[in-house]
Amino acid sequence: MLRTHDAGALRATDAGSTVTLAGWIARRRDHGGVVFLDLRDSSGYAQVVVREEEAHALRNEYCVLVTGEVQQRPAGNENPELPTGDVEVVASTLQVLSASAPLPFPIETAQAAGDDVRYKYRYLDLRRQGPAAALRLRSEINRIARGVMAGHGFTEVETPNLTRSTPEGARDFVVPVRLQPGSWYALPQSPQLFKQLLMIGGLERYYQIARCFRDEDFRADRQPEFTQLDFEMSFVDRDDVLAVAEDVIRALWQELASYAVPEIPRMTYREAMDRFGSDKPDLRFGVELTELTSYFAETPFRVFQSPYVGAIVMPGGGSQPRRAFDAWQDWARSRGAKGLAYVTVGEDGTLGGPVAKNISESERAGLVEAVGAAPGDCVFFAAGQRRSSQELLGAARNEVAKRLELIEPGSWSFLFVVDFPMFEETEDGDWTFMHHPFTSPTPEWRERFAEDKGAALSDAYDLVCNGNELMSGSVRIADATLQERVFEVIGMSTDEARERFGFFLEAFSYGPPPHAGAAIGWDRLTALLAGVDSIREVIAFPKTGAGYDPLTGAPTPISDAQRVEAGIDFVPEEEPLPGEPGAPGPTDPTKA
Numbered sequence: 001m002l003r004t005h006d007a008g009a010l011r012a013t014d015a016g017s018t019v020t021l022a023g024w025i026a027r028r029r030d031h032g033g034v035v036f037l038d039l040r041d042s043s044g045y046a047q048v049v050v051r052e053e054e055a056h057a058l059r060n061e062y063c064v065l066v067t068g069e070v071q072q073r074p075a076g077n078e079n080p081e082l083p084t085g086d087v088e089v090v091a092s093t094l095q096v097l098s099a100s101a102p103l104p105f106p107i108e109t110a111q112a113a114g115d116d117v118r119y120k121y122r123y124l125d126l127r128r129q130g131p132a133a134a135l136r137l138r139s140e141i142n143r144i145a146r147g148v149m150a151g152h153g154f155t156e157v158e159t160p161n162l163t164r165s166t167p168e169g170a171r172d173f174v175v176p177v178r179l180q181p182g183s184w185y186a187l188p189q190s191p192q193l194f195k196q197l198l199m200i201g202g203l204e205r206y207y208q209i210a211r212c213f214r215d216e217d218f219r220a221d222r223q224p225e226f227t228q229l230d231f232e233m234s235f236v237d238r239d240d241v242l243a244v245a246e247d248v249i250r251a252l253w254q255e256l257a258s259y260a261v262p263e264i265p266r267m268t269y270r271e272a273m274d275r276f277g278s279d280k281p282d283l284r285f286g287v288e289l290t291e292l293t294s295y296f297a298e299t300p301f302r303v304f305q306s307p308y309v310g311a312i313v314m315p316g317g318g319s320q321p322r323r324a325f326d327a328w329q330d331w332a333r334s335r336g337a338k339g340l341a342y343v344t345v346g347e348d349g350t351l352g353g354p355v356a357k358n359i360s361e362s363e364r365a366g367l368v369e370a371v372g373a374a375p376g377d378c379v380f381f382a383a384g385q386r387r388s389s390q391e392l393l394g395a396a397r398n399e400v401a402k403r404l405e406l407i408e409p410g411s412w413s414f415l416f417v418v419d420f421p422m423f424e425e426t427e428d429g430d431w432t433f434m435h436h437p438f439t440s441p442t443p444e445w446r447e448r449f450a451e452d453k454g455a456a457l458s459d460a461y462d463l464v465c466n467g468n469e470l471m472s473g474s475v476r477i478a479d480a481t482l483q484e485r486v487f488e489v490i491g492m493s494t495d496e497a498r499e500r501f502g503f504f505l506e507a508f509s510y511g512p513p514p515h516a517g518a519a520i521g522w523d524r525l526t527a528l529l530a531g532v533d534s535i536r537e538v539i540a541f542p543k544t545g546a547g548y549d550p551l552t553g554a555p556t557p558i559s560d561a562q563r564v565e566a567g568i569d570f571v572p573e574e575e576p577l578p579g580e581p582g583a584p585g586p587t588d589p590t591k592a
Helices: 115-121 131-153 190-200 236-255 269-276 322-334 353-360 362-371 388-403 480-489 494-507 522-530 560-566
Strands: 018-030 034-041 044-051 063-072 087-098 174-176 185-188 204-215 225-234 266-268 308-314 339-345 380-386 413-417 423-425 431-433 458-467 467-473 515-521
Touching: 018 044, 018 087, 044 115, 063 480, 131 522, 174 204, 190 204, 190 225, 190 494, 190 515, 225 236, 225 388, 225 522, 236 413, 236 467, 236 515, 236 522, 266 269, 266 380, 269 388, 269 413, 308 388, 322 388, 339 353, 380 388, 458 515, 480 494, 515 522
Parallel strands: 044 087, 266 413
Antiparallel strands: 018 034, 018 063, 034 044, 063 087, 174 185, 204 225, 225 515, 308 380, 339 380, 413 458, 423 431, 458 467, 467 515
8 A cells, every 4th residue: 555544534643653645635725934735535634734845846636645744733723624633744755646737627615617517527526525425425325225135135136238128118228239230239227027037037035226228308317327226026015015115215314314214104196196296295394285176166267167276375475576476477387387377365365366356256255265375375276187287286386395495404204105097198098007017906906907097006106205206116917917908908919019028928927926126216315315406416427418428428429330340220131032043042051
């Protein structure tokens, strides 16, 4: 080792000893004859005192090797902000291991630069305390989770990254196969099929910290490659899977956030949507939806003559100026809605705003009581199809909490959402799966899900934390006949099913066990524990919008030679008909 001590490990008990440190110059301060350097390595900082004549060429981020004596800092010069703040190293020798070019952005600041610049120079960004701490936290999360899974008897197994397409609801990244021109691998959107095959293989309890790939349209805080704690269990039901997930969460939050996670409550998808307008509700604050469909059943207001009418109350929102209400309309339109209807409740209880002028007198008289409003409040409405209207109100609910600062900093709220719809209707009137096509219906819907597709429930479940979906999973179909019936509902023919999943369906003919599993989103979980807003901050080398990597410039075009070698432009030649020149004979070895 080049060094004898870590910089951040020095303490007053080391005074009088000679040490050798190695790291980067984080800061330089000149004090007439001597120069004070803050030396940084992965453990922290130590102050180094160097004679001015030996330090004239030193700059921030030079990588240096320092040998010197540890001394107590003079009284009054201690730095209580640093664990090493009681001591300093008086250098006897200093060697520059490598010099640094002028920096593209300052490193020792809370916010170094814009994301594009930081990610282009991510190796410099990682020298900053925040990003480096996030990666070390992620390592600790992996360690703790592996311990929990081992305690539950799970076996860690790696599944292939080069495979064929799996139906996960997004487009695949595909890889050309040089040795088989015209054929392609697909990168896995998840290990879904493989983990079920491991259950059929008798492994019984599998997990991995799995890398997944999805070619999705750009959305904020999404990455084309992401990580999940993926696990599957045989001879279990939903409760067993949720118990394992709860143990993982409890261990992580106890050790890394000093928070004892209580028993996690459960809520059905329908209740979550009806009360909070979201299948991942944030329960750290109130403000619930009120359905008013029946209340406005005879309304003269054409906007409210809809399949669903709902409302939320913004406490104290009635005092907002007109421009604020105009901004709410812009906010709603940015989400694809036509607007956000509202009424204000005056201090004397009278209603104001556009809606109040269009509803009947009897509707005005009972509205405040119906929605639970008070003088000074504002009531926002959404009307239309149930799901889209509830989602608009759910988003408005979150926005109200943000603007009114209703969420206590540092608070946590966990929830299991269960009993999701099994199918959802597409825009063209067909049906598709809400989770994935291997999700089992709940026991009461097992025999009749095809009779009422819109009402059928699946044995799927999510884990929600602070309004974020942390985990998704389900009890799997373990019966080939039931699987075929599900394929029929979503319009997949027997031939198409065999073409896409032939190997998988064949495995189901060899005694599959009942099994279930889930996947916990590792990037989002780490971001929550790290206290950062974006998952990019907890990924070593993240990508920005549209999957662009500022560091390497990827994706990039490939050369014509690479295209030819990979067979991307390969078109199979038509085989000559029998008797034509070049046609193989009956004993042609090429047809053996």
